[in-house]
Every structure is written in structure tokens, then in C-alpha cells.
Amino acid sequence: MATSTRATLLERLRDGANALAWEEFFGHYWPLVYGFARRRGCSEHTAEEIVQDVMLAVFQHRDVYQYDPGRGRFRDWLGTVVRNKVAEHRRKPANRLHGAGGDSERGAVEEPAGEEDADEAWEAIFEQGLLLALLDVVRRESSARAYLAFELVTFEGLSGKEAGRLTGLSRNAVYKASRRILDRLVDLGAPYREEGRLVDRIKQALEARPSAAVRRSVTTRVQQTMGGR
């Protein structure tokens, strides 16, 4: 589970040619960067540009950050990079021109950020990332049928019978799988258990997740930027 950025990943990232490490890094962090930019009032288009810029900045500075718990967390270092990139986009003349109102044609707009402090926003986005990582753990541990049954019952509110029809499981198997996976999730997310809101928090994180269209667009954009490096 990615509660802290693993030293091995950071070490592997220092090798710019390690495509798998970069793919892992990109897969884990781009939704956070994108989510933060959106939360800070950026349009979809600008948020995609910021993801691209951040990935490139991390690539270019891969030697600068070295894993050392005494020097601070990678999350904070990355948060600084992301905040700076958002600020850079705010300062762009084109964006300032559109800054007061709605989206421009290309969506390169910086709507005024809300009351939320940038640090709070980054922490909140990071927490959502952790919750989705928990979900990812149980997804990988479970069979596809069982996990889908769990999602359909727990997050979509489908009946056991309907989830069974879609997954090919019996109603009893749907309930058993859902219970087992939920127990495991609660087990992993112990800090949230006391609040009793784990499922709600995960649902919020799922809703905040970038759409498939954005995912594909960002992936293509970053592949094009990083492809030749």
C-alpha cells in the first residue's frame, strides 16, 4: 500500500530509462496532480497541462530528490512542485485574461480558487489517493467477479440478485464476497473505521476520480512529452 512513497520506486525513478518505474509513478500520481489542479479552480485542459508539466519537472529533477526520511516526505516535495506549477499557470497572461469568468475555447482558465488553503487541498487530495490505493489493494486481492459484486452492492446500491445476474455469481456468493471484501477494506483502513465513514469517503474519492476520457487524454499527452526522453 502506498501510504508513503516507497524508497525503491524513488530510487528506480532516478534511472530515467526505467520505463516501468515511470509508468508506476505516473499511474499513481497523475490523478492527484490533476485532482489538485481542478480543486484549485483550473479547467480540465489546464489541469492536463499541469500534469504534463509536473511529470516533466519530476523527470528533470529526478536526481534532486533523494529518499531520506530525515529530509521530509516526497509527498511534500511533490506538493511544492505541483503548487508552483499551478501558480505559474495562474500568472500566464492568457489565463489572467480569462481568469474572471467561465471557460475559454480551449478551457485554459483559472477560476478563482475557493476558500480552501492550498496545503489543505493537497492533503485532502492525497488522502483520496490513499483511499483509492486501499481499494486497489482489495481489488488486486480479489477475483474480478467478487470485486465487481462488492462494488455493485456497496457503492452502486444494487441488490444481491441484480449483482449476481451481472457477475454470474449466486446471490449468496455476492453477499459473502461483499462482506469479505468490505471487512478487508475496513481492516486496511483502520484509521477511518472509528469514524464509521470509510465507505462514504471512498465513494467521494471514486466520484472525484478523473473520467476515462481525461485519463486517456492525459496519458497520451504525457506519453508524447516523455516519449523521446
Added chain:
Amino acid sequence: MDVASQVGANAGEDGRTPPEIPDFEMLRPVGRGGFGEVWLAGNRTTGQLRAVKLIRLRLPGQVDPASREIASLTRLEAGRGCRHPNLLAIHHVGKTDQYLFYVMDPADDVSGGPASNGPEYRPATLQARLEGKPLSAEACRDYATQLLAGLASLHQAGMVHRDVKPANCLFVDRKLKLADFGLVTDVHPLVSRIGTQKYMPPDGRMDMRADVYAAGLVIYEMISGLTVDEFPSLGPQVDRIRNDPALASLLQLSLHACERQPERRPEDARAMLAELTSPARMAEPSSRRHLFAAIGTVAVLGAAALGSWFFAFSHETRCDVNFVTEPYEARIYLDGVLQRGAEGNIYTTPCTIHDLVARRYRVEFEYPGQPRWQAGTYDLARTRQIVASPP
């Protein structure tokens, strides 16, 4: 090779001038992967547009990618699978001082039109068609059938593809063609783990069932519009899928193909294709299927004596046979009888007809409004796939 990943125009693998390939004018690169590039090229004699894949003969510090590619192409040419209408045809293989190259049909343009030399040309791949949107139920079923028919022909020839993914499904003349045979190899227990990581099964074995697993993920992407990272979540498509029996049935096929334990997946693409074309079987919950299977096993054991008695009077063995024509949509006649499904619907190619008596048949095909034509006489005890083109 990810044919969909675009690279800048007029920039070769080395970022300089287009490579020299005999008989072809290399127009521009249209795809790039780990071991080579695909260029749009014009035949200097006929002017025909082709796609030419280039693999460097020597790459410093790497395994020799060309020798592996040559081995794959040799296998493919030796196998019967290389001539299937759902496999991208390779017209010519050659070498220059620097490159191994092979010449293929170019993919249609992503807009649906034919390939062109225009700067806006982008090869039509399944990946490009997806673009974050799910496909219609009809398109999902059609593409799944074509993908599995192509893959089944490789499996039937004893080969595995090892890199099934949307980016390797091209459209040529609006037909889906499985492409990129650079990793094709013989089925062998020690087949190495190679290919695109996200489409690899968790057990790590890269055999026919691994191709089945990857095909299951491709079907998932088509019905959900989501990426494999999100499998098996349905995201915003839950209601659409649950309210459409065709999509729900494809979801179950995908879940079956992506079982964690390989032995629980369809054994190969032929079995998966058979499952796709047999929706009634799909509608049953798997636990019920297992129950039926258990009852069936007991019944079979109990009836063994009766069966041996029956066998003395009847030698009928049943089989499932694929029928594929180029072009598709031909009706099928066996010994002059038009083939219909259980619900009276007429079978048209490509399809699998189940439970046929395994004996010799005169096989004919017919396109609507055209005369019936004979494909030949086939012994279905020995043939599991009939591929034919009109005379």
C-alpha cells in the same frame, strides 16, 4: 509495437532522414514501439500505400530484436493462422543493411475513411476508437467476434500472440485485424513473460489462456469505455450495461476470460469465441453452471454403461466448427441445408456452429442476392475451422 502511439511527422527512429527501403518511398512514421517503427509508405511502382514496419538489426546493449521478430514471422508463415481475415496480412519481409522490414496493409484512417498520405492521417486502431467512450453493444460484439476469430486461428495453429491489446487491433477496410506478430511464439510451457504488462494475467504464464485473459480485458474496455487499470469496475456505465442483455453477456464473458486461476478461463480463443456465440449458456450464473456440470458429471458416469451400449449403435461424435469467409456475412449450407440457430436465426460468417455431427459435409456459402458457391467437402471430424473466399 503500439501502432497507435503517434510520432512526429518526417522524423525517423533516429530523428533524421527517412530510411531507405527497396521499392518503397517512406512517407512518414505513424507508430512507434519498443523495437521499431511503422511507416506509411508508397510503393514506387504501383503507388499503393502500405505500412512498413522497421526493426533495427542491431541495438546497442539490447537483445537482438530483429532475430526474435524473424523467428516470429517464420513461425507465423509456417502456421496456417497467418492467412486469417482477422490477422493483419504481411505481404513481404526483407532486410537492408540496417533494418528488418515487413510490408503490411495500412490501417484505415481513424475517421473511418481509407488510409491516406495526408498529414491528418491517423491509423484506425481499437484504442483510437475507444478514446474514453464505450462502444455500442453491436460494435462490441462485432469486434469481439473478429478479435477472437483472428486469435483463434493463431491458437489453432499452435501459436500464442502475447501482446493482445486495443492498440494492436487495427481496422483495414473496416474489418478488425489483430496486428503486431513480433512476440508470436509457439505454445510452450516455458514461454517467457513478455508483452504489455497491464494485459498480462496475474499468474504470469504467457500461454493461450494468457491471450484469452488479454482478450477479456479488451472486451471490458469496449463495453465500459474505461481503461484496464479500472477492471472490473463499471464506473458510470453500470446502468447501461445492466439494462442491455448483450452488454451484460459480454461482461460475463470478460469476467470468465479474466479469472485469476488460468484453469477457470476458456482454454483458448476458440472456446471463448464459442462462448461468445452461445449467449444462452452465458446467462446462467456460474455457480449454477458448476452445479449443472456436477450433475452432468454424475449423470455421465451413471450413464457410462448405457453410453457404451449406445455407442455400439451410433458413432455420432459432436463438434463445434468455425466458419469464416472473406468478406463476412455469408450464409452457410451443409449438404444443402441452410444452417439456423436454435431460435431460427440464420447463421452468417464469421460464426461457430455448435454440436454438429462430426462427419463429411458438402459446405456451401451464399451472400444475399448472389448465387450459392461451393467451398468444398470437409470432414468435420478433422476440421474445426473452415475458411473460404468466393470464387
